[in-house]
Amino acid sequence: MKERKVPDVVARRLPRYYRYLDDLLKKQIYRISSSELSRKMGVTASQIRQDFNFFGGFGQQGYGYNVEMLHKEIGAILGLYSGRKTIIVGAGYLGHALANHTNFKKRGFMLVGVFDNDKAKVGRKISDLTISDYDGIADFISENQPDIAILAVPRTAVKSVAENLISLGIKAIWNFSYTELDEQENVVIENVHLSDSLMMLSYKLNALDD
Amino acid sequence: MKERKVPDVVARRLPRYYRYLDDLLKKQIYRISSSELSRKMGVTASQIRQDFNFFGGFGQQGYGYNVEMLHKEIGAILGLYSGRKTIIVGAGYLGHALANHTNFKKRGFMLVGVFDNDKAKVGRKISDLTISDYDGIADFISENQPDIAILAVPRTAVKSVAENLISLGIKAIWNFSYTELDEQENVVIENVHLSDSLMMLSYKLNALDD
Incomplete structure (x- = not known):
């Protein structure tokens, strides 16, 4: 079609x-x-x-x-039957919450790796994966060819991490880092702005009071 | 105006x-x-x-x-200068991630309480608040009159928790529980569907491949 x-x-x-x-x-x-x-x-x-x-x-x-x-x-x-390999970068609370988000698997996304640069986190389990050292991400991407990276890193790190991942071949970035990443050639980006939805709630609440 | x-x-x-x-x-x-x-x-x-x-x-x-x-x-x-009192129900990874979401404060929402029904979590710190027992939420709401509740509870619990909060006077619910809550009279609801945004990313990635 x-x-x-x-x-x-x-x-x-x-x-x-x-x-x-x-x-x-x-x-x-x-x-x-x-x-x-x-x-x-x-x-x-x-x-x-x-x-x-x-x-x-x-x-x-x-x-x-x-x-x-x-x-x-x-x-x-929507591409949900492609079994897209997905990695999470950033294993803080948000990274954990996203890794445990059962809907991703149900929607056909295969979570294949979780990375953090905090050595204290490396080796711990998150969902059914073990947190890997961000230092080794180049080798991992070269071997496993994931398409999608979920960014749950601090906003100060997001631009450099995104650039690095794109240079390593990541084609899609789901960005939770509150700093908007610009679209670029041959890479797709979804910037998640959670507070937009909270602002809408506030707007509707104000309308309710009127 | x-x-x-x-x-x-x-x-x-x-x-x-x-x-x-x-x-x-x-x-x-x-x-x-x-x-x-x-x-x-x-x-x-x-x-x-x-x-x-x-x-x-x-x-x-x-x-x-x-x-x-x-x-x-x-x-x-958008009602951002009203200093709306906000509580979080559910202190798992997502509840923690949301409590630490600095943008809420910047957008004028006052986080005044975090609740969980897991006694092992009660008393621990989350951001600059202490996790309270969900059993005491009726008294808390009656004393503090928060307007907004952020629901980060398992999907099986969301309907009963929402009903309880609404009966206690909560007027706005920001629902992260992957189960859609229906709008009702005098209550506003924003259902967050994180995987919608992941599906859009997947859609755009497919279009890229074409």
Whole structure:
């Protein structure tokens, strides 16, 4: 299936669709009408059809979408069946929390290594992995060819660590370090800004008080 | 300033504007043209004007926006100067990571308590607070009147903990528990889905390979 260029705002809805379809499957719901999907997702039915048309429409027939098929196709578009090898750099509280985040495995990401430059942490277990010395990361990457690095390092370290990882062949960076990394050629970056969501909560709370 | 009803998609851009203006101030940049703001934010200049018009337009004059003023006004709209009292429930790795998240304080949220039901954790320090027993949370809330609860509890516990906190008077829940909580009357909820962002990274990585 060859896709048209997908606008960022459409692409960003895909994980939500996927997550919602996942919930439906868990509830053993195998078929859903576009109006029901629309109601649950808070997106108009026409928006859903427009979104899905970017990917060939997913063949809605008669009384609705086939949930299993839709789930599988969106999962494939999101690259969830590629078994992407993933490493975590930074084994502090956040690194631990992310390593224990069971959804990553469920979403098809293979966590293959955790690194820290604190020698006191090296050798300890985190989830089912042993923390490795960041000094040895070049050899590890060269041998194991991971694609994705999760950065849970202090903000002062993020730029130099990211540059190092990119020079070693990492192609995707999930950055939790509160310092925005700029996109660059042949590397994809997602900067996570947790406090955006807290600010939204605060905004909604203010609106509630009005 | 009385606001028109602000669409969710506009409101969700406010934290990004705020964060970006924050960076400008750190770089001692005090004035920015709408085209420059547009370029940096990846939003059209006309979109920015439309967004700002919901809040009275922020009086762009001659050669651009006053960064300090814009920062302050958007911060006020986001409720960042209210010193909202905030508690964390769940003192595992994620709870620790969130307690140490310096941006919360910088954004005006006052962390006043951390709770866990694991007696082995009670009494330990986390950031500059001492972990309290979840059993005593009713008294704490009644005495201290926090508005916001950050939930970093296992997904199996999230619904019962949320119900309990709401019955005790908590008005806003920032939910990290991978189980979506539904909005309800007089309570605002932000469900954080970290893996959405990982799925987007995977999507962009796939597009890179094409």
